[in-house]
Amino acid sequence: MYQRYQDAMALVQKYGKPDLFLTMTCNPNWPEIKAELLPGQSPHDRPDLLTRIFHSKFDEMKIDILTKHVLGKVLAYPYVIEYQKRGLPHAHIVIILDENDKLRTLDYYDNILRVEIPDKRLEPRLYNGVLKHMIHGPCGMYNERSPCMTNGRCKRRFPKPFSSITTLGNDSYPVYRRREGESVPSERSDRVALEVRQGPNYDEVQQFIDGRWVCAPKALWKIFKFPMTKMTPSVERLQIQLPNKQQVRFYTFQDITNVLGDEYYSRTMLTQFFQLNVDDETAN
Ligand SMILES: [Zn+2]
Numbered sequence: 001m002y003q004r005y006q007d008a009m010a011l012v013q014k015y016g017k018p019d020l021f022l023t024m025t026c027n028p029n030w031p032e033i034k035a036e037l038l039p040g041q042s043p044h045d046r047p048d049l050l051t052r053i054f055h056s057k058f059d060e061m062k063i064d065i066l067t068k069h070v071l072g073k074v075l076a077y078p079y080v081i082e083y084q085k086r087g088l089p090h091a092h093i094v095i096i097l098d099e100n101d102k103l104r105t106l107d108y109y110d111n112i113l114r115v116e117i118p119d120k121r122l123e124p125r126l127y128n129g130v131l132k133h134m135i136h137g138p139c140g141m142y143n144e145r146s147p148c149m150t151n152g153r154c155k156r157r158f159p160k161p162f163s164s165i166t167t168l169g170n171d172s173y174p175v176y177r178r179r180e181g182e183s184v185p186s187e188r189s190d191r192v193a194l195e196v197r198q199g200p201n202y203d204e205v206q207q208f209i210d211g212r213w214v215c216a217p218k219a220l221w222k223i224f225k226f227p228m229t230k231m232t233p234s235v236e237r238l239q240i241q242l243p244n245k246q247q248v249r250f251y252t253f254q255d256i257t258n259v260l261g262d263e264y265y266s267r268t269m270l271t272q273f274f275q276l277n278v279d280d281e282t283a284n
Contacts, residue, residue: 003237004078004080004229004231007078007231007235007237008078008094008231010235011076011078011096011231011233011235012096014076015075015076015096016096017096018094018095018096019072019095019096019097019102019103020071020093020094020095020097021092021093021094021095022065022092022093022094022095023090023091023092024057024058024061024090024091024093025084025088025090025133026050026053026054026088026089026090026217027133028043028044028050028088029043030053030057032053032056032057033046033049033050033053036049036053037049044087047087047215047216047217047219047220048220050088050089050217051089051217051220051221051224051226052224054088054089054217055221055224055226058081058091065093065095066232069101071095071097071101071112072097072098072101072102073097073098073100073101074095074096074097074098075096075097075098076095076096076231076232076233077093077094077095077096077231077232078093078094078229078230078231078232079091079092079093079094079229079230079231080092080228080229081221081226081227081228081229083215083217083218087215087216087217087218088217089217089218089221106165106166106167106168106174109166109174109176110166110177113176115160115176115177115178116177116178116179116181117130117131117181117184118130119181120182131184131185135184136148136154136156136158137154137158137159139154139158140153140154140158140159160178161175161178162178162179162180163175163176163177163178163179164177164179165177236269238269238270238273239268239269239270240270241268241270244266246266246268246270246271247268248260248265248266249265250265
């Protein structure tokens with residue numbers, strides 16, 4: 001994971017800071033999933049369906065964003081697939097936009113991003129979706145035992161203050177437009193129960209096996225050979241070595257003096273990278 005992070009930083013070095021961070025989650029109640037269930041089945045009985053339909057919908061979203069450029073021309077992106085505690089897949093994509101499509105004005109932000117609860121009368125479907133899937137909490141004074149609470153404060157800083165317009169912070173996230181509206185009903189959030197036991201029969205091996213949790217959708221994602229991560233343009237890691245300290249590979253039947261005397265065997269990805277920069281102006 002650390003190497004992937006460094007690869008992503010290589011993209012940032014070349015293309016600049018990311019502009020958008022986008023998350024897509026799997027909804028087990030998607031009609032495409034429900035339509036394929038057999039009588040008596042629930043979506044969680046069919047991790048194969050969850051996985052394949054999420055994969056197809058993620059592909060569609062990638063076409064919209066990376067090929068059709070609906071949010072602006074994309075120069076570079078890494079993405080990663082992760083799993084929620086109940087095993088539903090979700091994707092995170094970090095997007096670096098072309099210089100001409102960067103979000104420079106506040107109107108741009110308001111154009112592609114909304115953090116307000118939609119009007120129940122004007123957009124009932126969106127209103128219901130946002131209330132059902134996108135509300136944090138309750139936490140703070142309404143629920144001090146919420147998992148997001150540390151030292152009496154929500155670590156995700158909810159509730160956010162109202163703001164009549166979007167404003168840009170100094171080298172920080174923008175404060176998005178969040179106009180005061182009618183209050184909305186809110187329900188309790190999900191939770192997970194976990195038990196860690198250390199009794200007379202403490203079994204470290206068993207605890208490791210119990211703790212290494214691969215949920216069914218993740219297992220199927222791997223069985224279907226869907227990619228867990230991707231990055232475009234790809235980043236190639238070069239093995240670094242000091243001059244004349246590279247590894248040399250040869251077969252047992254080869255004569256060692258010939259191998260070491262032959263320039264061909266001293267070539268590595270790193271030496272050839274330097275050579276390409278010497279030979280090819282475009283590479284340089
Ligand atoms: Zn909170």
